Amino acid sequence: xRKLQVALDILDLNEALEIAKLVYSGGAxxxxxxxxxIKSEGVNAIKELRNHFPxxxxxADLKIMDTGKLESEMAYEAGADMVVVEGWASDNTIKxxxxxxxxxxxxxxxxxxxxxxxxxxxxxxxNLQPDYxxxxxGIDDQxxxxxxxxxxxxxLELYEGNNVGLxxxxxxxxENIYRLHEPLNYISNVVYVVGNDITNSKNPEERTRLxxxxxxxx
Amino acid sequence: xRKLQVALDILDLNEALEIAKLVYSGGAxxxxxxxxxIKSEGVNAIKELRNHFPxxxxxADLKIMDTGKLESEMAYEAGADMVVVEGWASDNTIKxxxxxxxxxxxxxxxxxxxxxxxxxxxxxxxNLQPDYxxxxxGIDDQxxxxxxxxxxxxxLELYEGNNVGLxxxxxxxxENIYRLHEPLNYISNVVYVVGNDITNSKNPEERTRLxxxxxxxx
Numbered sequence: 001x002r003k004l005q006v007a008l009d010i011l012d013l014n015e016a017l018e019i020a021k022l023v024y025s026g027g028a029x030x031x032x033x034x035x036x037x038i039k040s041e042g043v044n045a046i047k048e049l050r051n052h053f054p055x056x057x058x059x060a061d062l063k064i065m066d067t068g069k070l071e072s073e074m075a076y077e078a079g080a081d082m083v084v085v086e087g088w089a090s091d092n093t094i095k096x097x098x099x100x101x102x103x104x105x106x107x108x109x110x111x112x113x114x115x116x117x118x119x120x121x122x123x124x125x126x127n128l129q130p131d132y133x134x135x136x137x138g139i140d141d142q143x144x145x146x147x148x149x150x151x152x153x154x155x156l157e158l159y160e161g162n163n164v165g166l167x168x169x170x171x172x173x174x175e176n177i178y179r180l181h182e183p184l185n186y187i188s189n190v191v192y193v194v195g196n197d198i199t200n201s202k203n204p205e206e207r208t209r210l211x212x213x214x215x216x217x218x
Numbered sequence: 219x220r221k222l223q224v225a226l227d228i229l230d231l232n233e234a235l236e237i238a239k240l241v242y243s244g245g246a247x248x249x250x251x252x253x254x255x256i257k258s259e260g261v262n263a264i265k266e267l268r269n270h271f272p273x274x275x276x277x278a279d280l281k282i283m284d285t286g287k288l289e290s291e292m293a294y295e296a297g298a299d300m301v302v303v304e305g306w307a308s309d310n311t312i313k314x315x316x317x318x319x320x321x322x323x324x325x326x327x328x329x330x331x332x333x334x335x336x337x338x339x340x341x342x343x344x345n346l347q348p349d350y351x352x353x354x355x356g357i358d359d360q361x362x363x364x365x366x367x368x369x370x371x372x373x374l375e376l377y378e379g380n381n382v383g384l385x386x387x388x389x390x391x392x393e394n395i396y397r398l399h400e401p402l403n404y405i406s407n408v409v410y411v412v413g414n415d416i417t418n419s420k421n422p423e424e425r426t427r428l429x430x431x432x433x434x435x436x
């Protein structure tokens with residue numbers, strides 16, 4: 001399964017909802033309530049997305065670093081289908097998110113944001129069996145590196161033969177996404193996360209449609 | 219300088235404001251808009267704290283992992299005097315927070331939440347000259363370790379002779395705070411962060427007063 005997730009890293013809720021409508025029409029599979037949106041508007045951002053899109057998959061990028069149960073519960077109660085915990089959080093926090101996801105029968109994702117993460121840590125995260133590992137080059141690092149450059153064959157082999165999906169985020173565009181076809185050789189469950197390239201484009205709906213088409217061709 | 223910071227890790231804003239009034243009366247030096255409060259209520263939580271406490275120091279625990287400029291600007295604009303970026307964030311993110319703090323003439327703190335952080339990383343964080351390093355045992359880890367056990371003499375010596383203050387959080391109570399007097403031998407600028415022990419007590423105002431008194435005696 002190949003999905004397109006659109007990250008709404010926008011501070012204003014109304015603006016986020018307007019763009020959400022466009023990318024939904026363009027074929028986005030997952031709508032992401034981005035971290036800045038949640039910190040700006042609170043859990044209400046998740047609730048409003050849920051109200052406007054009763055069926056579409058909604059991910060809450062809470063970037064959880066602590067209080068794993070409290071924060072993931074808050075997001076699931078607000079209508080999120082999936083939450084994000086940070087790979088640099090402690091194992092206790094990650095396990096709390098896992099347990100809460102299981103209690104709610106919802107999904108959870110572990111992100112590799114921040115300080116470069118070695119293969120050992122990624123391996124131990126995969127062993128916790130999240131629905132997805134999010135390989136993430138943060139926005140602040142995208143001038144220096146791109147997600148299309150960091151996925152080595154050695155790392156991709158870690159995902160082979162288990163049920164952990166791979167999500168990828170960090171400067172993905174319509175033009176460079178072709179460079180991310182290799183994971184499909186190893187992993188059946190792949191999510192491509194696109195933010196700025198869609199949300200800052202002149203026509204987010206059309207841009208979403210073009211990227212979705214490209215994903216299906218990969 | 220020894221300060222008492224009270225962490226308002228409460229989901230409901232009105233409840234947080236009620237407790238804030240009590241701990242303010244009890245002598246809290248810094249009011250902390252906790253991460254769960256901000257994720258629940260959004261940046262409005264910071265604005266409302268500022269409205270109710272025009273002069274008291276307010277810290278926004280945003281636990282920034284990415285988009286350092288965007289998130290710290292949002293907090294400073296809302297009235298925060300200090301923001302928290304995570305030590306596991308990338309150096310680019312940490313530097314963005316530093317620059318934004320300098321532009322606003324505000325303070326910033328780097329937290330050591332999550333996966334055990336080695337002395338090398340802490341040293342490189344101190345070299346970035348934040349106002350404070352927050353040595354943090356997250357709430358999810360407090361059943362397994364306590365802030366009173368993790369500060370080694372070797373680590374404390376890192377702070378000696380520079381202008382970086384030390385904040386400490388993670389299960390500090392009226393009963394165990396005496397065990398945290400040693401940092402005062404090395405560091406002139408110390409913040410004690412207390413959460414549950416005050417906010418869950420029957421009398422938060424009195425509890426704050428007792429802990430504040432203890433800090434002054436350390």
